[in-house]
Amino acid sequence: MITFKEAFQKVLDHPLDLGIEIVSLMDSLNRILAEDIFADRDFPPFDRATKDGIAIQYSTLINNVHIFTIEGEAAAGVVQQVLNDKNNCLEVMTGAVVPENCDTVIMYEHISIENGIATLNKEVTKGQNIHYQGSDEKLGALLLSKGTKITPAEIGVMATVGKAMVKVKGNPKVCTIATGNELVAVNETPKPHQIRKSNMLTIEAALLNSKIEASSLHLLDEKELIKNELEKALTENDVLLLSGGVSKGKFDFIPEVMESLGVEKVFHRVAQRPGKPFWFGIYPKLKTVIFSFPGNPVSTFANYHLYFLPWLHTSWGILIDKSYIKLFVAFTITQPLTRFIQVSTIVKDGIIWAVPVNENGSGDLTSLTKADGFICLEPREDIYEVGESVPFIKTR
Amino acid sequence: MITFKEAFQKVLDHPLDLGIEIVSLMDSLNRILAEDIFADRDFPPFDRATKDGIAIQYSTLINNVHIFTIEGEAAAGVVQQVLNDKNNCLEVMTGAVVPENCDTVIMYEHISIENGIATLNKEVTKGQNIHYQGSDEKLGALLLSKGTKITPAEIGVMATVGKAMVKVKGNPKVCTIATGNELVAVNETPKPHQIRKSNMLTIEAALLNSKIEASSLHLLDEKELIKNELEKALTENDVLLLSGGVSKGKFDFIPEVMESLGVEKVFHRVAQRPGKPFWFGIYPKLKTVIFSFPGNPVSTFANYHLYFLPWLHTSWGILIDKSYIKLFVAFTITQPLTRFIQVSTIVKDGIIWAVPVNENGSGDLTSLTKADGFICLEPREDIYEVGESVPFIKTR
The missing domain is CATH 3.40.980.10 (MoaB/Mog-like domain)
Structure with a gap:
């Protein structure tokens, strides 16, 4: 033995x-990624407006101008627009490309618009409300590594870079x-x-x-x-x-x-x-x-x-889960066998406690429904004290 | 607002x-149980041998007898056998019904067998190595309650009571x-x-x-x-x-x-x-x-x-998950908004710590792959201190 x-x-x-399997993006959920995923373009791929409002060129404010004629609009999903007169502005929508000749976005809540003219009501910071091209990730950046478990968040990232089919561990x-x-x-x-x-x-x-x-x-x-x-x-x-x-x-x-x-x-x-x-x-x-x-x-x-x-x-080729849990009651394990004891877990104030489950031997099927996992206790002379942290094998 | x-x-x-759906047992995995599940018989349904060896009547030991002629055998999956002469024994297998006229099971490791005669080599306790009928659960006992999330352990219990089809929440x-x-x-x-x-x-x-x-x-x-x-x-x-x-x-x-x-x-x-x-x-x-x-x-x-x-x-109709986590770093939340901050979790010595994820605003898709959830911080004058426990919304 x-x-x-x-x-x-x-x-x-x-x-x-x-080996490796190739599955559709949605079928890759909860599988293990078997390839590295890189950014296929900058994230975001362009200077992106993060608020609905107007886009201006900040330098015009130096002359204390705070009235702008609206030249046109830049919606999300259209090509980059151009501000022709730097003393004017363009209306701009969340998700749109910040127009050429513009470097600052002011939200509707901070302006008033009348007769096609926008008036600023609030201090403006140069470059505000722009999610800059490549500020999250640069083209070619490693986004997800081989061996990652694919959860909904990873599905989103892979969708963004166009992974309709995904390599996963077989x-x-x-x-x-x-x-x-x-x-x-x-x-x-x-x-x-x-x-x-x-x-x-x-x-x-x-x-x-x-x-x-x-x-x-x-x-x-x-x-x-x-x-x-x-x-x-x-x-x-x-x-x-x-x-x-x-x-x-x-x-x-x-x-x-x-x-x-x-x-x-x-x-x-x-x-x-x-x-x-x-x-x-x-x-x-x-x-x-x-x-x-x-x-x-x-x-x-x-x-x-x-x-x-x-x-x-x-x-x-992925790491084995290793976790520890604090004992809610003391144990004495003097026999020669390593013991695996069924416990339920209580999380209180960010601490995970192991509470032993009432179990009638290893034939007791229903005890499994009361447990969240097993604690592992090696035999030893000293008592296992309340609050001691011991290895925990999660089963739920 | x-x-x-x-x-x-x-x-x-x-x-x-x-409403309620009726699905096959295996399809009920990870669904929410919509019916109570009761024991359809005692658990175990008969006095069950838990070791391979011999079954005897303990009272014979009183006369210091420790030699038993093997009368026959009781295998698992056959009807209850009968010990005809109480001075004899029957071989018995794990999972078998303990034979009539027997009340004690002795494992092979503690006997020696020669020429159809078993000799005891170790002290025997009356009733040992028997998993008694109904000792885990009695016929009619509530085993699983409506509203339970069905995990593999619940699948096992429902299999045992014959639930080939299961009512789950729609x-x-x-x-x-x-x-x-x-x-x-x-x-x-x-x-x-x-x-x-x-x-x-x-x-x-x-x-x-x-x-x-x-x-x-x-x-x-x-x-x-x-x-x-x-x-x-x-x-x-x-x-x-x-x-x-x-x-x-x-x-x-x-x-x-x-x-x-x-x-x-x-x-x-x-x-x-x-x-x-x-x-x-x-x-x-x-x-x-x-x-x-x-x-x-x-x-x-x-x-x-x-x-x-x-x-x-x-x-x-089930409880909402509520959990708390300890802050690994301090936070100051003075603005009027309730903040949800992405964190990864570190479990150390049975304590769950929240470590903020480096995030470039709410457009930063890749940040989601680095996080295990959000902490919820209400605005307040006092600083949120390291080690303070705060609400945690798990996303992974």
Whole structure:
């Protein structure tokens, strides 16, 4: 049995090259950018009026002139207008190109207009109300880096530079595999000794939150059947996520069958709770990566977040989320196992507190709906004190 | 001009009844639950073995017996087995029903088996390694409440109780409307005085994160055209989200056209920066709600999060997110406007800090990609000190 830290490192040591996909701008939402995005022109691309009003040449004010004949208008979306007589002005609209021979914009609120003549009512600063060409970003500037998660703000930037199609990090082809004769489908009525499949639906939903649409299998506890199905799944997928069949039971065929198919065990069993019987292997022939989680719902869910997501982020070449949280209650962890304890979070005055969730062991599915994540507590002699900050694995 | 607080309250005073949709379990992910979910049986539904090993009757141990003949086995997914001779044992697998006449499970690690006889090697506690029927939840218990956001954990619970179809809060039919002659499509090359549409794509992406697929329109600055298109949009949608056309410009026809169509202005202009020219109205005939945001990208994005999302949550009957964050730098806000300042967040030792983003005014689209949200600072005489906690509106 290896430690959590060792197991974690071994999983990260087996990333996959997931390649690149090209998707439409809107489909790139929540994916990982796989190209650098540069400004295709200055931002803004011209000296842009930021207020509705008039545009003037500031130098005319030196002679204490504050009356301007309106020569014409400059609307947004038309070519740059020209002020012919520098003693006049042009009406100008937000978003318009500041007219040639003008360098200052005065908003309607600060002038009065009568008979085509604008009179200034307020002090004017040279250059006011102009968003200067290139003042946000210059042509060629790096706007977004490879590896960025694409949120609505990034969609806006990519729209502006004309990225109708976007290169994003490829997704692995994932198959989720439930095992066990006791499982029936969600729309079936279980017999007294049966339960409905739920674990792998939780995982499929979690994958959807990473924009991965997984396929799914259910394997009964028959060795030959498991062998055939797994052989096919190993060939057709990049990643297998299994739940159950890795304990000491007579029908826990997964490790044995995997090895008979040429899958190499990287490790089996980790000194952690929940999730101890976790089995991890690789299929060298096709580079398939296999995460075989223990079958209890809390164990599966914990191991998905503890191992699979960091593996996915490493394969994408992006940083693994690392966050810390303050303990709302004290803990004593004296056993040899690294403990992952379900907590809900309370944010108060900008401080995030971890409050343990009332949980009835790793079979307690409903406890997951009360938790926001797991805290990670290594065994140690000293008590974990209230207010101490500890690693936090967010699950919600 | 009204204050931010007044404007916020007026928006919340106009929620819509968005009804209920019935969707498949997996499609309910990230939607809002519109029904209470109850346990359809006990959780677990039977006394369930939590370890692979043997099941015995504890009372036999009283006579210091620690050798048991294996009578048979109880696998997961088969009907409850019976231990015929209480001095014997049955092999039992994780997930199996604990056999009749047994009350204790001993894991393989703590026994040795030879010639069909199991010998105990370790102290045994009565009732160990059994996950008792109903110990997590009783038949009929409320597992999930109406109004819960459905995450992967809730998917698992609903799968377990057989919810193949789920009632969720209905989504509004939303149309996003960009205005202005200066805008061209993402896949077009803008002329020097034009820019590409980006604002409303940002908003469409943000809506997708709430699982709302919006339609979209682009209105040119022609009053009759705007009138015809808006009339149609008011009829076909529950919500219109507009960007631009609400300032003081000569082509800012939106307020005027809205009112000519029978839309009632609730307010126009809010004492806030960014987002001051925000116009909000309702169309009493069909109850359409209209959010007309100023056209600058930071203004549109801020107002979407400040007003539309809380409106949506209120319409769904769920709580509005309220969070606070600590200031990493001091601020002085003396002007009359409520300020929303873009910040990135740093989490250190369980404390969330707000670091202001370098921003070049509300036209600075790229600043949005550097920010995690807005802090809300009301004007006041006292300085906002480092470490003070202030309201935070998350945008990422």
